[in-house]
Amino acid sequence: MNRLDQFEYPLMEDFYTIQGEGAHTGKPAYFIRLAGCDVKCWWCDVKDSWDESKHPRVSVGEIVKRADESGAEFAVITGGEPLLHDLEALTIRLKQKGLDVHIETSGSSPLSGHLDWITLSPKRFKKPLDEVFPYVDELKVVVLKNKDIDWAEENAEKCPDSVKLLLQPEWDTPSSIPLIVDYVKKNPKWGISLQTHKFINVP
Ligand code: SF4
Structure with missing residues (x-):
């Protein structure tokens, strides 16, 4: 057995599905939702993920075996806040x-x-570390109010020129959609990301 397979992560769930959001929308992906989050957004739709002690610790060997057998071409590590964990072992084996x-x-x-x-996906109440910005491929900001757009622009300034810029309405508060549409039409460097998996009823 590869020694990295023995590492364990608190795992809320893992499943083969369709990436519903962002630049890779519509592509099949193996989702790995690690437990634990210290950000605690009030509108979070995975609050069950916050307390990692409520979830089993699962070995890299098991997680990667399931991902490999799914046939997916890529895995999406999400959470929770996945960077609370050292992802070295899991990502090497994937x-x-x-x-x-x-x-x-x-x-x-x-x-x-x-x-x-x-x-x-930056959160105002626990800001991204400056060291993360140079590596960002896609900036996806949930917009509920005008001030979220200011927050999106503040973060976009720190990202590389190649970054894909996306504003996303929150599923339960679609009232922000006109605001987003109007802003993107006036500022075409931005696009819109939707939670399309919720339209087609996949997890
Ligand atoms: S960072 Fe993600 S998992 Fe954590 S509270 Fe916010 S939306 Fe939920």
Whole structure:
């Protein structure tokens, strides 16, 4: 057995599904939702993930075996806040099995592991670390109010020129959609990300 397979992570769930959000929308992906979050957004739709002690610790060997057998071409490590954990062992083994590794993070803890695509979803109450910005591939900001757009622009200034800029309405508060549409039409460097998995009823 590879020694990295013995590492364990608190795992809330893992499943093969369709990436519903962002630049890779519509592509099949193996989701790995690690438990533990110290950001605690009031509108979070995975509050069950916050307390990692409520979830089993699962070995890298088991997680990667399931991801590999799914047939997915890439894995999405999400949470919770996945960067609360050192992702070295998990990401090395996923890549050794031929899967690209994506992450969805608030960027509020140090980067770790081997990541092919970094989606930064910054949260105002626990800001991203400056060291994360140079590596961001996609900036995806949930917009509920005008001040969220200011927050999005503040973060965009710190990202590389190549970054994909996306504003996303929150599923339960679609009232922000006109605000987002109007802003994107006036500022076409931005695009819109929707939670399309909720339209097609996949997790
Ligand atoms: S960072 Fe993500 S998991 Fe944590 S509270 Fe915010 S939305 Fe929920």
